[in-house]
Amino acid sequence: MALLELSDVTVHYGRIRALSSVSLSVAEGEVVTLIGANGAGKTTTMRAISGILPLSSGRILFDGRDISRLRADLRVVRGICQAPEGRGVFPGMTVRENLEMGCYTRKDRKNVAADFERVFALFPRLAERRDQAGGTLSGGEQQMVAIGRALMARPRLLLLDEPSMGLAPRFIQQIFHIITEINEQGTTVLLVEQNARQALSRAHRAHVLETGSIVRSGTGAELLADPSVKEAYLGVA
Amino acid sequence: MVHQLATAVAQGDGGWIDFNVPLLVDRFWSNTVDGLAYGSVYALVALGYTLVYGVLRLINFAHSEVFVVGAFAAYFTLEGLGFRPGPTPQLSTLSIVANLLLAGAVAMIASGLVAVVLERVAYRPLRRRNAPSLVFLITAIGASFVVQQLFFVTRGANPERAIRILRPRPLFEVFGAKVTNIQIIVLVAAVALWVVADGFVNRTRLGRGIRAVAQDPTTATLMGVNRERVIMLTFLVGGVLAGAAALFYLMQIPQGVVYNGGFLLGIKAFTAAVLGGVGNLRGALLGGLLLGVAENYGQSLLGGAWRDVVAFALLITILMFRPTGILGESLGRARV
Numbered sequence: 306m307a308l309l310e311l312s313d314v315t316v317h318y319g320r321i322r323a324l325s326s327v328s329l330s331v332a333e334g335e336v337v338t339l340i341g342a343n344g345a346g347k348t349t350t351m352r353a354i355s356g357i358l359p360l361s362s363g364r365i366l367f368d369g370r371d372i373s374r375l376r377a378d379l380r381v382v383r384g385i386c387q388a389p390e391g392r393g394v395f396p397g398m399t400v401r402e403n404l405e406m407g408c409y410t411r412k413d414r415k416n417v418a419a420d421f422e423r424v425f426a427l428f429p430r431l432a433e434r435r436d437q438a439g440g441t442l443s444g445g446e447q448q449m450v451a452i453g454r455a456l457m458a459r460p461r462l463l464l465l466d467e468p469s470m471g472l473a474p475r476f477i478q479q480i481f482h483i484i485t486e487i488n489e490q491g492t493t494v495l496l497v498e499q500n501a502r503q504a505l506s507r508a509h510r511a512h513v514l515e516t517g518s519i520v521r522s523g524t525g526a527e528l529l530a531d532p533s534v535k536e537a538y539l540g541v542a
Numbered sequence: 543m544v545h546q547l548a549t550a551v552a553q554g555d556g557g558w559i560d561f562n563v564p565l566l567v568d569r570f571w572s573n574t575v576d577g578l579a580y581g582s583v584y585a586l587v588a589l590g591y592t593l594v595y596g597v598l599r600l601i602n603f604a605h606s607e608v609f610v611v612g613a614f615a616a617y618f619t620l621e622g623l624g625f626r627p628g629p630t631p632q633l634s635t636l637s638i639v640a641n642l643l644l645a646g647a648v649a650m651i652a653s654g655l656v657a658v659v660l661e662r663v664a665y666r667p668l669r670r671r672n673a674p675s676l677v678f679l680i681t682a683i684g685a686s687f688v689v690q691q692l693f694f695v696t697r698g699a700n701p702e703r704a705i706r707i708l709r710p711r712p713l714f715e716v717f718g719a720k721v722t723n724i725q726i727i728v729l730v731a732a733v734a735l736w737v738v739a740d741g742f743v744n745r746t747r748l749g750r751g752i753r754a755v756a757q758d759p760t761t762a763t764l765m766g767v768n769r770e771r772v773i774m775l776t777f778l779v780g781g782v783l784a785g786a787a788a789l790f791y792l793m794q795i796p797q798g799v800v801y802n803g804g805f806l807l808g809i810k811a812f813t814a815a816v817l818g819g820v821g822n823l824r825g826a827l828l829g830g831l832l833l834g835v836a837e838n839y840g841q842s843l844l845g846g847a848w849r850d851v852v853a854f855a856l857l858i859t860i861l862m863f864r865p866t867g868i869l870g871e872s873l874g875r876a877r878v
């Protein structure tokens with residue numbers, strides 16, 4: 306059974322339809338990626354899954370239960386946590402406090418120390434900067450905070466929205482490497498990316514979004530080899 | 543005010559502003575002491591404006607009525623305990639402390655509850671419908687009038703006669719200025735409450751929730767923060783502090799509470815919040831104390847009628863040079 310399942314999800318911004326009948330699923334242990342151009346509906350999909358945007362129709366199942374109308378904060382309790390587009394680092398909180406926000410809903414306080422260690426092991430840079438304000442970090446460091454913070458929730462499903470956006474190339478490599486590592490440690494990942502080559506090469510399965518609809522689906526390798534994907538998203542003529 | 547001392551005239555003979563510098567010098571330290579004690583009332587009320595502004599970017603203009611509710615609650619509690627206006631009774635220290643604590647606790651609970659109810663009735667329905675911010679301003683003023691008029695209808699236009707259970711008594715002197723027991727109690731209690739509020743916002747999980755909503759509401763939700771609950775909590779904390787301020791206010795003013803007593807005090811506390819930097823907890827404390835002291839200096843220098851003018855002139859002057867207030871807006875950005 307799929308951990309996450311979207312069926313015929315439609316979302317509107319006012320009168321504008323941003324997603325039309327999107328269906329996709331993510332199985333436990335997978336990395337699934339959504340690629341597409343700006344405005345294709347990638348972030349809208351993520352926001353709908355997290356509950357920031359209401360559905361016009363369709364439904365979302367998580368772990369077999371309908372969460373379509375569940376309040377956003379309670380979806381975190383169920384095990385969905387997102388590192389949002391633009392990182393959403395709390396500028397006036399230290400790195401440590403930002404990471405603490407990841408365990409806002411957690412009841413098992415005694416395991417939190419171990420999770421801090423895990424995040425600091427994944428991102429040694431954050432350990433060095435733990436008392437620095439989030440607003441003073443570089444873009445790459447903020448991205449580490451955003452991912453680390455989501456991990457602190459011990460999510461069953463980690464949503465990553467454009468983790469490579471605006472980063473220097475060496476950071477991009479590092480972030481993708483860490484995504485694979487996180488997945489190998491047992492966390493299911495749904496990844497939204499513009500950096501299609503990297504995303505596809507690390508994903509078990511992938512979907513291509515165009516103007517609010519899924520136009521192609523397959524394994525990461527299949528889509529990497531697909532001529533139309535190559536032309537549109539991988540910069541190969 | 544008697545002008546027996548030499549006065550400097552600002553605009554030549556017959557000028558309309560007299561700068562009574564000697565009086566200011568003469569009363570400098572007593573003005574400072576009185577101003578700090580009275581300013582701590584502004585500071586506690588200012589915290590309510592600042593906290594709510596931080597999470598909602600909204601000035602809660604009904605906060606002044608939350609304060610008045612606290613003042614009436616404290617008054618009725620003392621009345622209910624059998625105290626009456628008139629001469630201050632002889633009581634044991636223990637009895638004074640117990641009765642003040644009781645009156646303060648009732649005032650804090652009453653103000654806290656009214657703040658939460660106001661939020662629910664006047665703001666939440668609008669927020670659900672994504673109303674423009676101007677609409678919140680109007681409902682705040684409307685709610686303010688409703689509460690005010692309830693007291694007007696039931697208690698009339700005249701101030702209550704003050705009920706006192708603690709006689710002011712000088713404890714020691716600072717540069718010749720007498721410091722009374724009441725002033726010390728008020729100052730110490732106000733600063734202690736500020737420390738608790740600051741610790742709550744900066745060092746507890748719920749406080750982190752408040753700061754998260756202030757800094758980035760959407761991401762806060764993505765981390766599992768229930769924004770509505772945080773908003774309610776913020777109004778509750780602000781209300782409780784206003785209730786405490788109300789008791790400290792009653793201990794210092796010559797008359798008792800009156801139905802519209804929150805108006806000027808509310809505006810002054812709002813001024814204090816803006817002065818220190820709205821959205822900034824330290825700014826609220828600093829702004830409140832500064833305003834309390836400054837208006838006393840102004841009163842000595844220019845005469846009693848100028849007291850409120852000085853308060854607002856100070857605000858305008860500081861904002862011209864530092865539009866974000868002395869310490870800047872920080873609940874939303876830097877560490878509070």
